[in-house]
Structure formats: structure tokens, C-alpha cells
Amino acid sequence: MLRNYLKIAWRNMIQHKSFSAINIMGLALGMATSLLIYLWIQDEFSVDAYHANGPQLYTVMERQFFDGKIEASPSTPALLAEELEKVFPEIEHAASLSWEQTFTFAVGDKLNKEIGRSAGASWFTMFSFPLLAGKAETALAAPNNIAISRKLAQNYFGSPQEAMGKSIRLDNTADYQVSAVFEDIPANSSETYDYVLPWQDFLQRNEWLKDWGSNAPVARIQLRTDRNGVSADPAKLEAKMKTFLKRYNPSIGKEKFDIQLFLQPYQDAYLYSNFKNGYQSGGRIEYVRLAGIVAAFILLIACINFMNLATARSVKRAREVGVRKVVGAARSLLIGQFIGEALLLTTIALVIALVLTALLLPAFNSLTNKQISFPLINASFWITLLGMTLITGFIAGSYPALVLSSLNPIRVLKGTLRFGAGARLFRQGLVVFQFSLSILLIIGTIIVYRQIGFIQTTNLGFDRENLIYLKGEGELATNYTAFKQELLQKPGIQSVTYMDGSPTNTFGSTRNVQWPGKNPTSTLMFQFSTVDYDFTKTLKVNVTGRDFSRDFGMDSTTFLINETAARRIGYQQAIGKQLTLWGKTGNIIGVMKDFHQNSLHQAIEPMIVKLSPKSDRKSIIVRTQPGQSKQALASLESVWQQFNPKFPFTYTFADQAFQKLYRSETIIGTLANYFAFLAIFISCLGLFGLAAFMAEQRTKEIGLRKVLGASVASVVALLSVDFLKLVLVAILIASPLGWYAMKQWLQEFAYKIDIEWWMFPLAGLVAVCIALLTISFQSIKAALMNPVKSLRSE
Known part of the structure; x- marks a missing residue:
């Protein structure tokens, strides 16, 4: 019997090559995507989990x-x-x-x-x-x-x-x-x-x-x-x-x-690195959970696609079911046959998915900055594959098996088979579900893309273009002043300074700050950095008052503060006011316009900057002339070798350091693009199947309409409107869900974009356009069919 089922399944697959190919392709893409995500999630959970203690x-x-x-x-x-x-x-x-x-x-x-x-x-x-x-x-x-x-x-x-x-x-x-x-x-x-x-x-x-x-x-x-x-x-x-x-x-x-x-x-x-109000509130685990949900959704979309395509072929297989029931086939055996066919197609799809996963894994590793290997000798991996195949096969084949096995053989053999409203609503519900998930991913992609663009283009309060970081080490600790003077004479160099840490990664913080009229109960925390002359000039930070200058001999006892510090202290006119840092009192000589000391995940903190004569192990910051990066680097290396020959010349562009702060978001944004494309592509395969089913169900109606003078455009519109209604319903469902989900994601940033109304129609428009392209193929095909063939009884 099993051998007979396999023969029938194979014959059906060969006989309907296009449907089988679409089914297998949809499942293979869904399974390959899920496998890549599964391997990534497994790798995430393995981080730091190998220690015996x-x-x-x-x-x-x-x-x-x-x-x-x-x-x-x-x-x-x-x-x-x-x-x-x-x-x-x-x-x-x-x-x-x-x-x-x-x-x-x-x-x-x-x-x-x-x-x-x-x-x-x-x-x-x-x-x-x-x-x-x-x-x-x-x-x-x-x-x-x-x-x-x-x-x-x-x-x-x-x-x-x-x-x-x-x-x-x-x-x-x-x-x-x-x-x-x-x-x-x-x-x-x-x-x-x-x-x-x-x-x-x-x-x-x-x-x-x-x-x-x-x-x-x-x-x-x-x-x-x-x-x-x-x-x-x-x-x-x-x-x-x-x-x-x-x-x-x-x-x-x-x-x-x-x-x-x-x-x-x-x-x-x-995985749990984020804290809110002092208590754990997520971290990378949120991305892991999101990836798991996306993997499940994409695989589910592929299964729904299978259901719709199988349903589209159900009329052609109805007589086969009727004949089998007449000769005594039990419903359970029919269900087993159709589930078996689904498992056969799923197994073939799995083999293709494994090949796709192996081919895509190097690019996926490069994208996610991982070193994931294909776990061919890992027993749990093969058990997972077996489980994925069985679950996918049963989910994909369950609905077609139940529907086909329930057909009345007398109605089928008389040619009066009609699917009820419940079956139609179920199929339409599957399409709405598919497109809701797809539109949700499109909305997420748009907002993530906009936020990353905002991060990359936002004004940080200083100009990170043409800015290079060097490490103040070795002989530069004692010869920094001579190094700086020599460097300023070279082509391509505009200005030079140094500071603790870097502009986007300040080194320390302190509470030990006093000022006249300070509330005794105040415990304000300040970011703190020591710098060289030309600090605001090199970073191009706007300052009210003045920067540290050699023209003023007492600047070693003075301070620069940022706008946030002035506001939190309560100074409306801070210049000239006193400040005491670690027991040493001095005057504020300038108020810097706020600039971001850390990533945009964090709000700008109060900051104090002090002049320091020591450059040991600080970051030397060099601003190059616009468009002269090559000359500037050659000048830097030449002067470095002159003053610090026992240390290799290394440098970092400010833009590179800045991009590292948002690598996770950049990766998520890129993956979101791919996942959204895959989701909408697989969903369209399902829509293609439903369009084929509807066209097949309405073949004679289309023939009659054409005989009565209906144009090709009117027939296409007839078949397309119902599908577009489903996509519009999906837009209405996905939009509030997308708004809520992305609002939660944006909460991780202290500085973020606004979620604007046009993002949701745009996501919907993308889905509608893709759906129209998909539907139009079947609609035009049905509309162009010879009405004589359409009206001919089978």
C-alpha cells in the first residue's frame, strides 16, 4: 500500500510539474531561511555557555x-x-x-x-x-x-x-x-x-x-x-x-x-545586557526572539502557500478521490495518502534547502559577523531537521488532506462539486494572514532603514568627517607638543588635539562636582574628559565663550561644560561662574553646544572638560583637510615614524568608530530587507495558487462573459478585485501591529525618528503592487482563453 501511495504521489508531482515546482520552491526557501535563523539562534545561545563552571x-x-x-x-x-x-x-x-x-x-x-x-x-x-x-x-x-x-x-x-x-x-x-x-x-x-x-x-x-x-x-x-x-x-x-x-x-x-x-x-x-531603572529589561535576547518568530512566520507562510496551491488543484483530483471512495477507500487512508504526498514534497524541499543553506552560510556569516559552521556531525541538528520536515509536512498537507478526503463521491462523480463559503473564507483568511505578516515585515524594514539613516546622518554636535584617531603612546607622551607642531606644518593636516577616550566614547564620569548654590541633596553625575588646546576647533564643536588658549596662563584651572551641564546645574549664564571639581575650584570659560559622547541609544549627559598637560595614552585627534585624506595619512605616518619609530603606525577614522556603535542595528536592518522580500515572495506564490484556483472555478463564467462581449480588462478586473480586497484587509491588520512593534523597538534609542503616517500606506502600496503583478498573470491568462474551450464540458 505504501508503495502504491508513493507511486501515486510521484506521478502527481511529475504530471503537474509547474505546481510541484512552485510548491517545492516555496517550501525550500522557507526552510532554508528557517535553517539559517535556527543556526544563528543556536550560536547566540552558545555564547559563553561552554565554561565548565x-x-x-x-x-x-x-x-x-x-x-x-x-x-x-x-x-x-x-x-x-x-x-x-x-x-x-x-x-x-x-x-x-x-x-x-x-x-x-x-x-x-x-x-x-x-x-x-x-x-x-x-x-x-x-x-x-x-x-x-x-x-x-x-x-x-x-x-x-x-x-x-x-x-x-x-x-x-x-x-x-x-x-x-x-x-x-x-x-x-x-x-x-x-x-x-x-x-x-x-x-x-x-x-x-x-x-x-x-x-x-x-x-x-x-x-x-x-x-x-x-x-x-x-x-x-x-x-x-x-x-x-x-x-x-x-x-x-x-x-x-x-x-x-x-x-x-x-x-x-x-x-x-x-x-x-x-x-x-x-x-x-x-543576551540580557539591557537594564531599565536598574533592573534587567532585555538585550540581544529580544533580537533572538524576534528572529525565531520571523523564522516561524516565514515557514508558516510557505506552508500556507502549499495549502493554497494544493487547494487550487483539488478540483482536478476530486474525481480521483471519488473513485477511490466508491471502491472502498477509507477516509483515514486518503488523509494518509495526501499527508504522505506533502511529506514527499517537503523532503525534496529539505534537500534543496540544505544545499541553499550551505551555499548561503558564508555570506550569512559575513553579514552577521559570525563563524557558524554547518553542523553535519551534530545529532541534535539532524533531529531538528527531522522534526522540521514532519511538522512542515503535516501543517502543509493537513488542510488539503482533510478537504479532499471529505468530498462526497456521488457529487464528485456527477460533476456537481462546489466548495462552500466556509472553505472559501478559510482560504481567504490564509491569504490575509500571509500578507499581514509580509506587510508587517515591510513596515519594520522601512522604519529600521529610516532609523539607521537617521543615525548615520544626524548632527552629532561635532563634525566626524575628515577626523582621524591615533593612540598617544610611546614617545608621544613626552614629545606630543613637538609632534603636534611638526604635524601642523605638513600637507593635508588642519588641526590636532587630544582627549580621554574619543568623542563618541568618553572615558570616565564623576559626582565630585560642587558649585555655588548647589542643592545638598543633588547627586548629579557628570561625564568628564581632559583635553588639549584646540579641542573644540578640531571637533568643530560650537562654543559660547572661548576654548582653552595659550594666551591665558590660568586655563589649567578653568573648565568647559556642555549645554546639558549648564542646564542641570541651573546656570542661565554659566560663563565666569565657579565650579569645583575634585576639590579644585576654577571658572567656566565656555559652554559647548551639546554633542553626543556615546551612541544615540543614550541621552546626552552633563559634561565637564578640563585642560591637561599630559597626553600619555590619550586619543590624539587629527582633522584633515577636506579631500586630502591620502596626503594627510602620508603626513601622519611620516611624522609618526620620526617621533615614535618603536611603535607601529595605526589609526582609525571617526566614521569607522561611529559605525561600530550601531553594527547590531545595521545587521538587523539588512536581514529585515531579506526577510521581507522572502516573505512577500512566498506569499505571492500562495496568491498565485489561489488566483489559479479561482480562475479554474470560474472558467465557464469567464467564457460566458466573453461571449456576451466582456473585454479582457473587465475580466482581469473581475478576478483581481477580490484579491486586492484581501490585501487591503491585510494592510488594516498589519498597520497597527507594525506601529506598536516598531514603537517598542525605537524605545531603545534616546534619539529616534517619528513613526509617520505615510510609512503604512507605502508598505501597503508595495504589497498591492506586488500582489497585482502576481494576480495579473493568472487573470490575463484566464481572460485571454478561448471562450469555446472555457464553455466546453470536461
């Missing part, structure tokens, strides 16, 4: 209460991790981790910049980074130790074993001995680095971090487990350590300022 690892977070706000931050005092390990027996290990550090490595004649971090002594004990040489307990024991990755060991010494005990000179200032070589950090790690320096060394280089009032590093802990493998209760530990910082920082609890510690599971940090 993962369930016991936690990040210590701060919940800060100030200025009527609550903010959560992973930045904590540099001394916190070590102190927590001493005080709380529930903690087995604790280690701090620094921000990314770029040092110049010198080994013999090899000279390169490398990116790494500093970490506590227990780092390699807590985290599963396999050591190829050395021991986890001693890898970071001494201040002059350095642990390097396999890649660095091979690049500089030939092998991990050869690297052990060898010396590496960092920034031409200090030598470090290789104490361990770890396996390269895997691609599914949220934190990547090629070397790790000891925490003792980090504190020696950053004395300011020894103050309990300074926050910057991240503290990680590992909970202790008993003999039965049961971990200490994180909730109880969190309650005990909540007010821990008050012991060491006397400012906490005063002037309505408070800091409370809490724990976040380490494995959650990547």
Missing part, C-alpha cells in the same frame, strides 16, 4: 541610585573582587577583568599591536580557557607574568612550548615573561583577547583605581559547591553583599546617593 559563575553588578534615577552597571571598584573572596565563604574564587588594552609587542625584530586584558590571579581557574603550557594557578601570579594565546605564541615564538619563559617587551617600557599559553578564545565568547596581564600589574599602572570611589573594571565570582555538587544560594549571597560597598566608600548613603550590589549569571550577560 558556568552555572557557578556570576558578574557582580552595581545598582546606583542618584539624581532621582536608578542605573545598573557592571563597572565596579578594582579592589572589589579580591575583597569579596576574603569576606564571603560562599565565594570560591573571584577575579576582576579590565577593559580592552592595546599594547605594542616587541620580540626581536617583530613589532605589532595586540589587544588583551588584565585579570585576577584566579582567572584561568574559573574559566575554561585550556592552557597549552603553564599552570592555571601560577599563570598570573607575578606582576611581570603574561599569558598569551596560541596565535601569539606561534606568531612570535613558533609554538606554545617555545614561548614559555620568553620575554616580551610591551610599549617599549617593561618586559614580561610568558607564564602560560592558552588556547585561542573561541568565536562564541563575548570577550575576546590575545593576552592576559596580572591584576597587580594593572593596579600599578592605574593607581587611581585603588580608590574605592572609582569604577571601571568588571568583577566575576565563582560560587562554592559542596561535596554533592550543590552550589551556594546566589539569592542569599546577593542579600548579604547588597550594602557591602558602604564599608569602604563613605560617600555611599549620603546626599541621596546609594550603591547596591547584585549578581547576574555570567551566561546571561551576553
Whole structure:
């Protein structure tokens, strides 16, 4: 019997090649898209999930209460991790981790910049980074130790074993001995680095971090487990350590300022990184969920497409069903046959989908910045494929199987078969559902595109065109003034300055600011940066008052503030007013027009800028002459080699740094374009099927109309109007859903576009135009048919 079913299924597929090809293509596209999204979601959940101690690892977070706000931050005092390990027996290990550090490595004649971090002594004990040489307990024991990755060991010494005990000179200032070589950090790690320096060394280089009032590093802990493998209760530990910082920082609890510690599971940090009012409120997990929903919707659209095409062929198969029922075929066997046919087509579609996925995976990796591989040897992957095939086959084949198996054999064989209003409404409902999802994706694509365009073109308050960042390192720490003077004489260079961090990534913040008339209960937080002369000139920031100038000998004690700071302080005329920063009082000489210190996700914060004579490890900012980038880069490299020959010349364009802030949004925008196209394309295949069905059902009516003088245009209009009504209903359903969904997405940005009314008609117009093109093919075909053939009885 099974063999007979397969023969019939194969014959039907061969006999109706065009319908079968459309069915298979729709399912294959839907399954390939779902597979790519599934692999991406699987990769997202695998990030940081490979550590053996993962369930016991936690990040210590701060919940800060100030200025009527609550903010959560992973930045904590540099001394916190070590102190927590001493005080709380529930903690087995604790280690701090620094921000990314770029040092110049010198080994013999090899000279390169490398990116790494500093970490506590227990780092390699807590985290599963396999050591190829050395021991986890001693890898970071001494201040002059350095642990390097396999890649660095091979690049500089030939092998991990050869690297052990060898010396590496960092920034031409200090030598470090290789104490361990770890396996390269895997691609599914949220934190990547090629070397790790000891925490003792980090504190020696950053004395300011020894103050309990300074926050910057991240503290990680590992909970202790008993003999039965049961971990200490994180909730109880969190309650005990909540007010821990008050012991060491006397400012906490005063002037309505408070800091409370809490724990976040380490494995959650990547996907759940967003906090609102101090509490977790999503993060990348929202994109993961959205991707999963999109995958399900696209696959469902493909299944609906299958249903519509199968229904379109139902009349031609009705007599086959009637004959089978007359000779005794049970309904269950007929259902099994039609489900089997759907599964056969789905299996063929799956094979095509696997080939498409394998071909598209490299481009998909490039787009999403991933390193996803095809998991051919992963059993769970094949189980997932089997489940996807069965579910898709059953969903796609269920409705046609139920409809065809329920036909009355007498009516079928008499030629009086008519589908009822319920069946018609169901098919129309499927089309409305398909196009609602498609229009929803089109609306999302339009709004994401507009927001990304807004980000890329919005006035940041400074001019990021023709702006280059260099690292103030090596000899530039002492020869910066001469370097700057020499550079200004070269072609292509317009102006030069320096600052902490960069214009879109300020380095620090402080509450230690006083001014006359300040409310004693105010706990206003200020962004803070030290800069060189020509700061506002180089960034092209408008300033009321003046910038720092060598013509004024006391400018080292003066301040620039931004408009937000002046407004929050309460100064209507801030120039000339006093300000006290860290106990040192000076006058405000200028008010800068607000510019964005961070991404547009965050609102502009109050900012104070102070002149600093030290350029060590700051960002040197160079503005080039418009249209002279090549000459400017040649000038920069020439002067760099003259003043800093022991360090490789590297630079970053401000535009590149700016684009990195919005890589996730750019990726989502591009994917939205592709998904919207696929959804509308597959939906149109379904519409094509329904148009074919309707044309087939109304063949004789069309013939009669043509005999009575109806024009081709009137017949096309007759067949098209009903479908366009369905698309219009879909627009009405999708528009409010799209508005709500995109309004929620835009809430992640402090600065965003307005959702305007024209976006919804535009999305609808796109859908209508594509639907018309799809429908017109079948409509014109039916309208051009010879009426004699149309009226001939079958």
C-alpha cells in the first residue's frame, strides 16, 4: 500500500510539474531561511555557555541610585573582587577583568599591536580557557607574568612550548615573561583577547583605581559547591553583599546617593545586557526572539502557500478521490495518502534547502559577523531537521488532506462539486494572514532603514568627517607638543588635539562636582574628559565663550561644560561662574553646544572638560583637510615614524568608530530587507495558487462573459478585485501591529525618528503592487482563453 501511495504521489508531482515546482520552491526557501535563523539562534545561545563552571559563575553588578534615577552597571571598584573572596565563604574564587588594552609587542625584530586584558590571579581557574603550557594557578601570579594565546605564541615564538619563559617587551617600557599559553578564545565568547596581564600589574599602572570611589573594571565570582555538587544560594549571597560597598566608600548613603550590589549569571550577560531603572529589561535576547518568530512566520507562510496551491488543484483530483471512495477507500487512508504526498514534497524541499543553506552560510556569516559552521556531525541538528520536515509536512498537507478526503463521491462523480463559503473564507483568511505578516515585515524594514539613516546622518554636535584617531603612546607622551607642531606644518593636516577616550566614547564620569548654590541633596553625575588646546576647533564643536588658549596662563584651572551641564546645574549664564571639581575650584570659560559622547541609544549627559598637560595614552585627534585624506595619512605616518619609530603606525577614522556603535542595528536592518522580500515572495506564490484556483472555478463564467462581449480588462478586473480586497484587509491588520512593534523597538534609542503616517500606506502600496503583478498573470491568462474551450464540458 505504501508503495502504491508513493507511486501515486510521484506521478502527481511529475504530471503537474509547474505546481510541484512552485510548491517545492516555496517550501525550500522557507526552510532554508528557517535553517539559517535556527543556526544563528543556536550560536547566540552558545555564547559563553561552554565554561565548565558556568552555572557557578556570576558578574557582580552595581545598582546606583542618584539624581532621582536608578542605573545598573557592571563597572565596579578594582579592589572589589579580591575583597569579596576574603569576606564571603560562599565565594570560591573571584577575579576582576579590565577593559580592552592595546599594547605594542616587541620580540626581536617583530613589532605589532595586540589587544588583551588584565585579570585576577584566579582567572584561568574559573574559566575554561585550556592552557597549552603553564599552570592555571601560577599563570598570573607575578606582576611581570603574561599569558598569551596560541596565535601569539606561534606568531612570535613558533609554538606554545617555545614561548614559555620568553620575554616580551610591551610599549617599549617593561618586559614580561610568558607564564602560560592558552588556547585561542573561541568565536562564541563575548570577550575576546590575545593576552592576559596580572591584576597587580594593572593596579600599578592605574593607581587611581585603588580608590574605592572609582569604577571601571568588571568583577566575576565563582560560587562554592559542596561535596554533592550543590552550589551556594546566589539569592542569599546577593542579600548579604547588597550594602557591602558602604564599608569602604563613605560617600555611599549620603546626599541621596546609594550603591547596591547584585549578581547576574555570567551566561546571561551576553543576551540580557539591557537594564531599565536598574533592573534587567532585555538585550540581544529580544533580537533572538524576534528572529525565531520571523523564522516561524516565514515557514508558516510557505506552508500556507502549499495549502493554497494544493487547494487550487483539488478540483482536478476530486474525481480521483471519488473513485477511490466508491471502491472502498477509507477516509483515514486518503488523509494518509495526501499527508504522505506533502511529506514527499517537503523532503525534496529539505534537500534543496540544505544545499541553499550551505551555499548561503558564508555570506550569512559575513553579514552577521559570525563563524557558524554547518553542523553535519551534530545529532541534535539532524533531529531538528527531522522534526522540521514532519511538522512542515503535516501543517502543509493537513488542510488539503482533510478537504479532499471529505468530498462526497456521488457529487464528485456527477460533476456537481462546489466548495462552500466556509472553505472559501478559510482560504481567504490564509491569504490575509500571509500578507499581514509580509506587510508587517515591510513596515519594520522601512522604519529600521529610516532609523539607521537617521543615525548615520544626524548632527552629532561635532563634525566626524575628515577626523582621524591615533593612540598617544610611546614617545608621544613626552614629545606630543613637538609632534603636534611638526604635524601642523605638513600637507593635508588642519588641526590636532587630544582627549580621554574619543568623542563618541568618553572615558570616565564623576559626582565630585560642587558649585555655588548647589542643592545638598543633588547627586548629579557628570561625564568628564581632559583635553588639549584646540579641542573644540578640531571637533568643530560650537562654543559660547572661548576654548582653552595659550594666551591665558590660568586655563589649567578653568573648565568647559556642555549645554546639558549648564542646564542641570541651573546656570542661565554659566560663563565666569565657579565650579569645583575634585576639590579644585576654577571658572567656566565656555559652554559647548551639546554633542553626543556615546551612541544615540543614550541621552546626552552633563559634561565637564578640563585642560591637561599630559597626553600619555590619550586619543590624539587629527582633522584633515577636506579631500586630502591620502596626503594627510602620508603626513601622519611620516611624522609618526620620526617621533615614535618603536611603535607601529595605526589609526582609525571617526566614521569607522561611529559605525561600530550601531553594527547590531545595521545587521538587523539588512536581514529585515531579506526577510521581507522572502516573505512577500512566498506569499505571492500562495496568491498565485489561489488566483489559479479561482480562475479554474470560474472558467465557464469567464467564457460566458466573453461571449456576451466582456473585454479582457473587465475580466482581469473581475478576478483581481477580490484579491486586492484581501490585501487591503491585510494592510488594516498589519498597520497597527507594525506601529506598536516598531514603537517598542525605537524605545531603545534616546534619539529616534517619528513613526509617520505615510510609512503604512507605502508598505501597503508595495504589497498591492506586488500582489497585482502576481494576480495579473493568472487573470490575463484566464481572460485571454478561448471562450469555446472555457464553455466546453470536461
